[in-house]
Amino acid sequence: MSGVGVRPRLLGRAARASESSGSSTRVSTRQRGPLARLVARWRRHFAADLDDLGAASEPDRPPEAATIRQWLWGPGFAIPGDAAHIEGLVRRCRFAPDAALLDVSAGLGGPARVLARGQQLRVAGLERDPDLARLGMAQSRAEGLAKRAPVRVYDPESFDLPPLQYEGVLCREATYAVRGKERFLRVLKQALTPHGMLVMTDFVLDRAAGDRRRLGDWAPLAAYPPYVWTLERYEDCFKSLGFELDYAADISADYRAMVVEGWTRLAQRAELHALPRHHFLPIIDEAERAMHTLRALDDGLLRVLRLDAVARRG
Numbered sequence: 047m048s049g050v051g052v053r054p055r056l057l058g059r060a061a062r063a064s065e066s067s068g069s070s071t072r073v074s075t076r077q078r079g080p081l082a083r084l085v086a087r088w089r090r091h092f093a094a095d096l097d098d099l100g101a102a103s104e105p106d107r108p109p110e111a112a113t114i115r116q117w118l119w120g121p122g123f124a125i126p127g128d129a130a131h132i133e134g135l136v137r138r139c140r141f142a143p144d145a146a147l148l149d150v151s152a153g154l155g156g157p158a159r160v161l162a163r164g165q166q167l168r169v170a171g172l173e174r175d176p177d178l179a180r181l182g183m184a185q186s187r188a189e190g191l192a193k194r195a196p197v198r199v200y201d202p203e204s205f206d207l208p209p210l211q212y213e214g215v216l217c218r219e220a221t222y223a224v225r226g227k228e229r230f231l232r233v234l235k236q237a238l239t240p241h242g243m244l245v246m247t248d249f250v251l252d253r254a255a256g257d258r259r260r261l262g263d264w265a266p267l268a269a270y271p272p273y274v275w276t277l278e279r280y281e282d283c284f285k286s287l288g289f290e291l292d293y294a295a296d297i298s299a300d301y302r303a304m305v306v307e308g309w310t311r312l313a314q315r316a317e318l319h320a321l322p323r324h325h326f327l328p329i330i331d332e333a334e335r336a337m338h339t340l341r342a343l344d345d346g347l348l349r350v351l352r353l354d355a356v357a358r359r360g
Contacts, residue, residue, distance in 0.1 A: 081309045085333045108325040112181050114332050118308040122156025125219050126304035132157045139243045148212045151220035155182030158195035171197035202230055207237035217246040223270040228283055235287045238357040246353045251276045255347045264338045284355050293354035298343050301350040305336055
């Protein structure tokens with residue numbers, strides 16, 4: 047799969063999208079409106095006693111993170127992007143049936159199961175959150191896909207993989223919260239067969255955005271602080287590790303749309319309106335993290351890029 051002629055054109059398109067951020071920001075701010083209004087309405091409703099909700103005496107517990115994420119993104123999914131999105135990410139790779147893939151952002155295993163069923167691939171899932179990994183493996187077992195779409199926990203800062211094991215790696219929002227990115231990507235490169243494909247989507251700093259401190263307390267994962275790179279730093283790292291960057295595109299607008307769609311869908315769920323008051327605390331926390339992300343994208347501090355890289359021989 048040659049990147050000659052394709053990569054510069056796509057990078058140019060991404061750059062033009064960034065340069066025209068004036069109109070893009072106006073559109074995305076309107077898109078963010080439903081989420082901002084939703085959080086404001088919940089906060090007004092609980093204004094008198096929001097700080098006391100955590101000490102509520104109801105015997106039932108608030109929804110867990112896995113439940114909220116599936117309300118947002120669909121059964122088996124833990125981050126934005128549905129089955130059609132996953133299939134679209136791997137479509138241009140043209141993996142043969144029964145090809146071995148690795149998903150290092152497995153979440154609840156939904157993407158791995160989509161590819162195992164729809165494209166007859168074997169997809170091993172790795173997830174850093176132990177609770178998500180446990181639930182993801184349970185769902186794979188329940189769907190009869192324990193062997194074709196297993197999910198297990200790992201530490202992205204210290205894991206290792208057998209060499210030449212996978213023909214592709216799916217890496218969605220898996221690198222921005224990893225401190226040792228170069229080691230992480232080196233392990234993936236060694237695990238890929240020659241000409242194997244790394245398909246990565248993640249948050250990337252815009253080098254022209256100015257002071258990075260403007261990101262403030264942006265952290266989509268409360269348990270893991272972000273360590274965000276620029277596109278140029280990824281390019282340098284890929285080159286040093288033996289990857290050829292084959293395809294690059296700015297998917298920020300699509301990502302914004304998926305986030306807003308997920309929160310709009312959640313607000314319309316009938317069971318949400320029957321929840322006890324203290325159950326809204328983790329939902330509001332999740333919504334405010336999403337608002338921080340949309341604000342960072344709208345302000346041009348971050349972009350969401352798709353980067354496909356081919357493992358060169360040797």
